[in-house]
Amino acid sequence: MARVSVVTLLVGATLLVASCGGQASATQTSGPAGSAQASIQAASSLPSTSSAAAELPGIVIQATIKGVTFPSALVAIDGAVWALGHTDAKWSRIDPATDTITATVALGGSYATGGVLANKNLWALDFTDQQVVAVDPATRKVAATIPVGLDGRWLVGDNDALWAIGNDAHELLRIDPKTRAVTRLAVEPACGSTPLAAGGFVWLVSGSGHLCKLDPKTGLVVGELDGLGAAQ
Secondary structure (H helix, E strand, O other): OHHHHHHHHHHHHHHHHHHHHHHHOOOOOOHHHHHHHHHHHHHHOOOOOOOOOOOOOOOOOOOOOOOOOOEEEEEEEOOEEEEEEOOOOEEEEEEOOOOEEEEEEEOOOOOEEEEEEEOOEEEEEEOOOOEEEEEEOOOOEEEEEEEOOOOOOEEEEOOOOEEEEOOOOOEEEEEOOOOOOEEEEEOOHHHOOEEEEEOOEEEEEOOOOOEEEEOOOOOOEEEEEOOOOOOO
């Protein structure tokens, strides 16, 4: 009802303005007929209230692939999609042409997280064996295992560096994906343990919404921000 009333008022206002315009432009239109014609033309320029809004296009599911236990990451490489199973610590190779799993590579433990593509390898954190594991997607075999002593939490990064951190951690681990060297950096506990590597820095956020910007070489805090809420 409110929408109809507003439109009615708009049309009425348009008719009034058009009528005044018709009287003022006597050389173009004359008398009531001219005013009515101008009013109709002005009213017809308003958007139609009966036309329904166009719906946004939806996503059409073309296939569903079963067999990945609690998938926690997806990585695309060399024409395939690799899915990391969190509760079985296993990478599964999915062929998008056939929508089937064509290979699986177990990390060794029971739980895993991460899912980072770096230096042409797939990296994940094996909770059970407390190590970071690299899988070569070309050979479909484990390429490296790096002990880190973490039984959970996060692994993030890129070709420059991998970053691993545990729950309520006091240190951040930097892993070189090429040399596989591990550097341990002390961090402020107030920064939390949810990481991101971006813009040449490492970022940590706590559950209370305290964000820290860290120097990737020293781990020192170079910027802080509060008030992000339950940021995890």
